[in-house]
Amino acid sequence: MPEISTPAHLSVILGEGADARILQVTVSLIAQREGHSALGHVVGLYAKLELNTVDRDAPVTYFLSRLQGEVAWVIDAKFGSDGYPHYAHGFGERTSATRTIVKPVARVLDDLALVLGLAEAVGENVPLVLAVYWPTPRHP
Numbered sequence: 001m002p003e004i005s006t007p008a009h010l011s012v013i014l015g016e017g018a019d020a021r022i023l024q025v026t027v028s029l030i031a032q033r034e035g036h037s038a039l040g041h042v043v044g045l046y047a048k049l050e051l052n053t054v055d056r057d058a059p060v061t062y063f064l065s066r067l068q069g070e071v072a073w074v075i076d077a078k079f080g081s082d083g084y085p086h087y088a089h090g091f092g093e094r095t096s097a098t099r100t101i102v103k104p105v106a107r108v109l110d111d112l113a114l115v116l117g118l119a120e121a122v123g124e125n126v127p128l129v130l131a132v133y134w135p136t137p138r139h140p
Contacts (some may be wrong), residue, residue, distance in 0.1 A: 012104035026050045035091045042092035075099040
């Protein structure tokens, strides 16, 4: 199954006018994944990315998932620039209130999922439809 072979480095703009901020986005992993959560068997997309701004020395790291049929990328884990775990759940856990990533970053992930052939349909308010999936030993 295709995965990102080298990290993708992109910039996105948050806000408008004088309030606009530029985020540096580095996606180091995006892949189909399946696993088990409190809700049972889950299948979807999994991503690891780093977000940074010009005023930060080190990036914040996020692990995200978007399960089959979901319309948003959910933050599974967030680690501060110092490595502090602000939020940590396993892949696809949906037993507590979910937090989603900002829309410009979600668009980056959606576009990568389509370009890599991981999804047949994905986008803002578009339920995820995975491309043909063959489980492998790496994806238990």
